[in-house]
Amino acid sequence: KSKATGRNALHFFDPAMQTVVIERAALEVGLRRAIEGQQLVLHYQAQVVGDGQVMGAEALVRWQHPERGMISPAEFIPLAEETGLILPLGEWVLDTVCSQLASWAAQTGMAHLTVAVNVSAQQFRDSDFVHKVLAILNKRGANPSRLKLELTESLLVDNVEDIIEKMFALKAKGVGFALDDFGTGYSSLSYLKRLPLDQLKIDQSFVRDILVDPNDAAIARTVVALAQSLGLGVIAEGVETEAQRALLASSGCHVYQGYFFSRPLPLASFEEFVRRG
Ligand code: C2E
Ligand code: MG
Ligand code: MG
Ligand code: MG
Numbered sequence: 001k002s003k004a005t006g007r008n009a010l011h012f013f014d015p016a017m018q019t020v021v022i023e024r025a026a027l028e029v030g031l032r033r034a035i036e037g038q039q040l041v042l043h044y045q046a047q048v049v050g051d052g053q054v055m056g057a058e059a060l061v062r063w064q065h066p067e068r069g070m071i072s073p074a075e076f077i078p079l080a081e082e083t084g085l086i087l088p089l090g091e092w093v094l095d096t097v098c099s100q101l102a103s104w105a106a107q108t109g110m111a112h113l114t115v116a117v118n119v120s121a122q123q124f125r126d127s128d129f130v131h132k133v134l135a136i137l138n139k140r141g142a143n144p145s146r147l148k149l150e151l152t153e154s155l156l157v158d159n160v161e162d163i164i165e166k167m168f169a170l171k172a173k174g175v176g177f178a179l180d181d182f183g184t185g186y187s188s189l190s191y192l193k194r195l196p197l198d199q200l201k202i203d204q205s206f207v208r209d210i211l212v213d214p215n216d217a218a219i220a221r222t223v224v225a226l227a228q229s230l231g232l233g234v235i236a237e238g239v240e241t242e243a244q245r246a247l248l249a250s251s252g253c254h255v256y257q258g259y260f261f262s263r264p265l266p267l268a269s270f271e272e273f274v275r276r277g
Contacts, residue, residue, distance in 0.1 A: 028083050030065065031076055035088050039064050042096055043264035046273060047116065047235060050254040054274045056114035058150070058257060059097050060264045061089070081122055090123040094133060097147070098140035100267070105143060109275055116148040116178060121155040130169045137173070145174035150201065153185030160191055171196050178235070182223060193230065200227045202253065204238020210247055217247065224252040 034040055041064055044057035063071040080086040097115045104110035123129060137144050149170070155163060167177055178199040179192075183206060202223050206216045220236070227234040236248045239258030248256065262273055 024079070027076070027079060028085070031063070031079060031083075031085055031089075034063050034065070035085060035092055039066070040089070040092060041266070042093065042100075043266055044115070044270035045257055045264035046262040046270070047114075047255060047257045048261045050249065052277075054277075055112070055255070056116065056146075056148070057270060058116040058118075058264075059093060060118075061093055077120070081120055084122075086120045086122050087126060090120060091132060091136070093117055094136050095140065098136050098142040101142040101146045102140045105146070110271070113274070114146045114148055114176070116150050118150045118180065121152065121158065124151060124155055124163070124166065125158055130166050133170060133175065134173060137175075143174070144170075145176070147174075148176040148178055148198070150178045150180040152180045153182070156186055156188060156191050160194070164194060164196070167196050183219060189226075192226075197230075197232055199233040199235055199255075202234065202236040202248075204258070207236050207238045207244055207248070207258070208240075210244055211241075217251070220248060220253065221251045228252065 041062050042059045043062055044059060046054045047056045047058060049055050061073050061077075063073075063076055065071050077086070080089050094117060097117050101113075101115060104113050126132070133147075133149075134144075136142075137147065171177070176198040177196065178201050179195075179197055180201045181203040182200045184203045200223055202220055206219045206223075208216070210216045210220055224234050233255065234253050235255040235257060236244075236253050237257045239245050239248065239256045239260045241260055244258075245256055245260060262270075265273060
């Protein structure tokens with residue numbers, strides 16, 4: 001696009017590129033509508049403690065597209081981030097989770113559940129983020145200590161003082177924090193020590209080949225040791241087999257999430273999974 005031609009005179013010389021741009025624009029319009037129009041849905045994936053007890057879930061968003069069917073977050077979260085739609089989307093997720101927490105608080109066998117919510121760096125960067133989270137918790141009557149926010153290391157390129165301040169403000173109300181996909185991103189152990197985290201989440205890329213790749217097994221053991229020495233909990237994601245679970249257990253990790261226990265499930269199926277025990 002040449003600047004001199006102005007905004008209304010886009011010139012595409014590559015038809016394939018033009019198709020990509022048009023599809024993307026359609027997806028953006030669609031996503032905007034989806035956020036406003038009840039096409040987003042949350043699935044809940046169990047987080048399980050050693051003996052098999054479900055301690056909570058991670059909320060994972062899906063887009064039920066009227067023509068294309070279920071679209072995975074891997075496809076639309078990056079678009080939401082590029083377009084700023086991650087802010088209203090993230091608020092919808094938090095609001096839905098807080099309503100759910102309030103509902104479970106009144107149900108036998110469900111009141112203990114915690115829910116982990118993925119928070120994009122861009123969302124956390126919002127100067128109003130702390131206020132928004134507290135307002136939603138308050139509006140829905142949810143217990144802040146049942147809410148856990150999953151941050152990623154990508155956040156640490158920002159002003160770390162600001163991040164720490166926001167985390168402490170939410171932590172003071174009882175909100176918990178996990179560091180998602182740990183070990184895959186920009187890590188600084190000196191920052192790690194200063195963040196008021198509750199849990200490190202061993203990334204599934206280390207769990208996948210843990211039985212055959214001694215490096216992955218060593219990384220998992222190291223993350224567990226690091227968590228222990230910092231006084232943090234640790235959870236492994238992407239646990240697909242009993243053998244992976246057993247190796248993680250022998251490495252000192254006793255909280256798990258993965259297909260071996262349960263896939264991410266629609267609300268009713270997740271509730272049934274918890275009740276079956
Ligand atoms: P994540 O937070 O690391 O979530 C874990 C992903 O691993 C989920 O993919 C989950 O379905 C998948 N998974 C869980 N257990 C297993 C397993 O045993 N094996 C394998 N192979 N995969 C497993 P999903 O649901 O497609 O979500 C992908 C990513 O999208 C998430 O990665 C997260 O970064 C992002 N995401 C999802 N929901 C939200 C949201 O509400 N807000 C934001 N900002 N990001 C979200
Ligand atoms: Mg996550
Ligand atoms: Mg993860
Ligand atoms: Mg991951």
